Amino acid sequence: MPPRLNITTLTRSIAFRPKPQLPSPARPWLRPAPSQCRLNSDSAKTAAADRSKREDAKPIEHVSEEAASMAQTMGEQGPDLSQGTPIEDVVKGDKSAQENLPKVMQDKLNSQAPKTTPNMAPKGSRSYSTTTTTPADGNGGPDMGIVDMRPLPEVPATPGLKFEMPSLPLPRDGHIKHRYDPVVEQVTNLLMRHGKKSVAERQMALILQHLRTSPIPKINPARPLLPGAPPPSHLPLNPIVYLTLAIDSVAPLMRIRSQRGAAGGGVALQIPVPLGQRQRRRAAIQWILGAAAKRVNMGSGKGSFAQRIAQELVNVVQGTSGIWDRRNAMHKLGVAARANIVLPRKR
Amino acid sequence: MPPSTCLRSFAQLSLDASAHHGIAPRLLRHPTACFSTSAVRYAAVVKKKGLKAAPKKGEKSLNTKKGRKAPGGGDMGKRPAQGERKAQRKRIVLSNDNALNVSSLQDLDSDNVLRQANEGKVMGLPQANPVDPLKPSTVDALRAVEAFKTSQGWSLFRRPAVLMMKEAVQLAGLFSEVEASAAGAPKKTIRRILCGERMSGKSTLLLQGLAMGFLRDWFVINLPEAQDMVNAHTDYAPLPNSQPMQYTQDTYTANLLQQMLKSNGAFLGSTRLSTTPNPPLALSANATLKELAALGMANPELSWPVFVALWKELSLPGRPPVLLAVDGLSHIMRHSEYMSAEVKPIHAHDLTLVRHFVDHLSGQKKLPNGGIVLGATSQSNAPTSSALDFCIQVAEARQKTPDNVPQWNPYKKVDVRVMEALKDLNSDSSDFDIIKVGGLSKEEARSIMEYYAESGMLRHQVNEGFVAEKWSLAGMGNIGELEKASVRWRL
Numbered sequence: 001m002p003p004r005l006n007i008t009t010l011t012r013s014i015a016f017r018p019k020p021q022l023p024s025p026a027r028p029w030l031r032p033a034p035s036q037c038r039l040n041s042d043s044a045k046t047a048a049a050d051r052s053k054r055e056d057a058k059p060i061e062h063v064s065e066e067a068a069s070m071a072q073t074m075g076e077q078g079p080d081l082s083q084g085t086p087i088e089d090v091v092k093g094d095k096s097a098q099e100n101l102p103k104v105m106q107d108k109l110n111s112q113a114p115k116t117t118p119n120m121a122p123k124g125s126r127s128y129s130t131t132t133t134t135p136a137d138g139n140g141g142p143d144m145g146i147v148d149m150r151p152l153p154e155v156p157a158t159p160g161l162k163f164e165m166p167s168l169p170l171p172r173d174g175h176i177k178h179r180y181d182p183v184v185e186q187v188t189n190l191l192m193r194h195g196k197k198s199v200a201e202r203q204m205a206l207i208l209q210h211l212r213t214s215p216i217p218k219i220n221p222a223r224p225l226l227p228g229a230p231p232p233s234h235l236p237l238n239p240i241v242y243l244t245l246a247i248d249s250v251a252p253l254m255r256i257r258s259q260r261g262a263a264g265g266g267v268a269l270q271i272p273v274p275l276g277q278r279q280r281r282r283a284a285i286q287w288i289l290g291a292a293a294k295r296v297n298m299g300s301g302k303g304s305f306a307q308r309i310a311q312e313l314v315n316v317v318q319g320t321s322g323i324w325d326r327r328n329a330m331h332k333l334g335v336a337a338r339a340n341i342v343l344p345r346k347r
Numbered sequence: 348m349p350p351s352t353c354l355r356s357f358a359q360l361s362l363d364a365s366a367h368h369g370i371a372p373r374l375l376r377h378p379t380a381c382f383s384t385s386a387v388r389y390a391a392v393v394k395k396k397g398l399k400a401a402p403k404k405g406e407k408s409l410n411t412k413k414g415r416k417a418p419g420g421g422d423m424g425k426r427p428a429q430g431e432r433k434a435q436r437k438r439i440v441l442s443n444d445n446a447l448n449v450s451s452l453q454d455l456d457s458d459n460v461l462r463q464a465n466e467g468k469v470m471g472l473p474q475a476n477p478v479d480p481l482k483p484s485t486v487d488a489l490r491a492v493e494a495f496k497t498s499q500g501w502s503l504f505r506r507p508a509v510l511m512m513k514e515a516v517q518l519a520g521l522f523s524e525v526e527a528s529a530a531g532a533p534k535k536t537i538r539r540i541l542c543g544e545r546m547s548g549k550s551t552l553l554l555q556g557l558a559m560g561f562l563r564d565w566f567v568i569n570l571p572e573a574q575d576m577v578n579a580h581t582d583y584a585p586l587p588n589s590q591p592m593q594y595t596q597d598t599y600t601a602n603l604l605q606q607m608l609k610s611n612g613a614f615l616g617s618t619r620l621s622t623t624p625n626p627p628l629a630l631s632a633n634a635t636l637k638e639l640a641a642l643g644m645a646n647p648e649l650s651w652p653v654f655v656a657l658w659k660e661l662s663l664p665g666r667p668p669v670l671l672a673v674d675g676l677s678h679i680m681r682h683s684e685y686m687s688a689e690v691k692p693i694h695a696h697d698l699t700l701v702r703h704f705v706d707h708l709s710g711q712k713k714l715p716n717g718g719i720v721l722g723a724t725s726q727s728n729a730p731t732s733s734a735l736d737f738c739i740q741v742a743e744a745r746q747k748t749p750d751n752v753p754q755w756n757p758y759k760k761v762d763v764r765v766m767e768a769l770k771d772l773n774s775d776s777s778d779f780d781i782i783k784v785g786g787l788s789k790e791e792a793r794s795i796m797e798y799y800a801e802s803g804m805l806r807h808q809v810n811e812g813f814v815a816e817k818w819s820l821a822g823m824g825n826i827g828e829l830e831k832a833s834v835r836w837r838l
Contacts, residue, residue: 205835205836209503209835212443212445212503212804213440213443213445213502213503214445215444215445216445236445237445237446237447237803238806296426298427298432298435299427299432299435299436300432300433300435300436301432301436
């Protein structure tokens with residue numbers, strides 16, 4: 001006799017959970033930290049910070065008020081302060097004063113001047129964005145890698161517990177499997193060959209030590225790093241930020257997928273595909289590792305590959321690496337092929 | 348004999364005609380001098396080059412030259428010169444410009460170096476000579492005697508600094524003891540073997556001892572790596588009139604004289620020769636010891652007589668105490684890699700320099716002006732020397748559990764000479780003992796971790812919990828592991 005099929009248990013055993021569409025976790029130097037200084041709050045000002053009572057901090061008087069006080073000193077009839085004095089009246093006929101007016105008022109004065117070209121993009125800006133991390137909140141400065149510098153918040157004692165409650169948030173390196181920075185972990189895993197993780201970790205430590213002892217990098221203005229990056233003098237003391245900055249600065253925004261048979265005529269259609277943050281980093285790390293492997297080995301011994309990787313990272317930050325050209329070429333191709341993107345039709 | 352063999356032998360004759368000059372012209376008049384013409388007739392027609400048919404479509408051909416780079420293209424940059432790679436590998440870097448300057452760091456000097464109150468403090472090694480800034484400082488002297496090692500973490504910090512652990516303070520106490528006995532008639536010779544776990548700071552403690560010697564104006568002789576003396580990488584020669592046969596290492600001794608000249612130059616330059624060297628050397632009557640050492644340095648074949656003459660000078664009354672030090676002791680407690688004329692391995696104690704050191708370590712000879720003999724063992728580069736290991740175990744047990752001293756395993760091979768040299772470790776004399784290095788206390792761990800944090804190498808608040816965590820991760824305060832856990836691996 002065949003066993004009876006229990007429909008309720010069958011449905012229960014299928015674990016179907018829709019994958020939550022969460023954005024990738026917020027990353028390194030934009031951590032949500034409670035701001036100490038709230039600029040727009042009026043109650044937080046201390047007495048020493050309030051300079052409004054000081055003579056030199058007071059605003060300059062209005063032209064009419066100045067004229068009125070001057071007239072009072074001279075014993076004459078000044079302008080009427082109950083009514084406002086239009087600036088146009090003040091500067092009327094005064095050519096030198098008109099030149100110092102704000103541009104809006106100058107334009108208003110000579111309204112017969114022709115209008116400039118509308119919707120012109122400001123010069124010197126890229127047509128696409130190169131930012132890797134979007135600031136989640138306005139006040140998140142770069143993470144300087146200082147762990148647990150703030151005193152942990154006090155947790156009220158709960159009666160009946162054998163051990164005291166942990167204070168939240170848990171420290172960043174509290175979990176043994178996630179004790180390293182995600183970027184460091186990703187680079188280590190990509191360095192690993194034949195499953196030898198300890199060798200890869202030793203190389204990673206050598207890379208970071210090399211970054212630590214290397215001189216302060218000179219930033220090339222033609223190759224701008226991420227906006228909001230710490231000044232170059234902070235980088236060697238904080239090798240993880242150095243590494244992250246180098247990787248994130250050259251990380252490509254998209255990859256080019258070649259779709260065969262879509263373009264016709266035997267030509268593959270090139271379709272740009274956006275990459276997630278981890279994928280972008282992976283591409284950048286692979287480029288850096290490839291460039292380091294191609295460098296000439298000038299030393300001997302175990303740590304030479306790590307040294308070459310570290311030199312490549314320094315070159316990336318200084319803007320002398322060929323990876324920048326590679327990234328820019330990929331972005332250019334992506335911009336050229338952007339018409340090939342087929343977006344799902346909206347209803 | 349069958350005729351075919353005869354023909355074949357004739358044919359053979361023409362083929363190796365070059366060996367027989369007499370018959371060669373006759374036989375080689377025609378190229379087909381063999382009695383057979385078939386070879387010529389059936390010879391394959393030589394194809395013209397370049398007429399090879401193109402490979403068929405889809406057919407793969409093996410191209411062995413494919414992987415090779417074109418000359419001048421690709422990865423053909425200038426290679427480093429000979430010896431450059433090794434120099435880069437062995438380079439000692441003592442400063443890191445990125446590290447922050449620790450303002451509270453106090454320097455060691457001749458007054459405070461032996462002070463017991465230093466225990467648990469991190470002290471800087473002086474980088475400038477306090478008397479004359481042009482003269483070599485302690486750091487220069489330590490560098491000259493190769494006391495810094497590449498495996499140590501000097502390159503991470505702004506300037507070299509050491510933690511005065513309790514063992515260093517103990518060593519400083521020995522220095523004070525010897526100096527106190529300098530006035531009395533029996534001058535003390537104290538001998539110590541530094542032993543302990545791997546990365547527990549034995550070589551650094553030896554370096555601290557050398558720094559104390561330099562700061563207190565002792566005469567310091569350091570054999571930086573015992574392995575270099577016995578691994579047969581330098582030349583050796585039998586010492587004439589020695590019974591049993593001993594061997595000198597001229598190049599090594601000349602190099603050692605150079606190191607002594609660099610590190611102890613002030614004393615050597617200011618002291619004049621007062622004994623006549625035997626055999627006589629080409630020196631003026633009132634030459635300084637510096638000229639004597641320079642003579643040995645320039646002529647390696649004279650280096651051993653010069654060393655002996657220098658040692659005789661140092662043994663005169665009124666000369667400074669001597670610090671003799673060696674790192675990697677187990678290398679010189681076994682047979683060396685050198686071979687005698689009978690192709691038998693030479694025992695390390697038959698090399699003159701090693702014997703000189705071992706005689707003073709075993710107490711067979713005394714330092715006439717007092718002094719300290721230090722030998723540091725190694726755990727990462729140590730060949731088996733069961734006699735040395737056993738003697739250290741016995742000395743350890745005598746310190747901890749005097750009623751339970753281990754016995755020698757009779758089934759093990761014993762090196763009698765080593766056992767003889769180290770037998771004093773199993774006696775009650777306090778002159779020869781071991782110093783067990785390792786295991787920082789939590790206060791010492793906190794002190795060094797605060798130094799790391801102030802240098803900017805450790806970006807964490809140094810509080811009690813953090814120190815306790817790293818202290819236990821580092822095997823209850825092994826200082827090398829502590830540095831790894833708190834500086835290198837805090838990724």
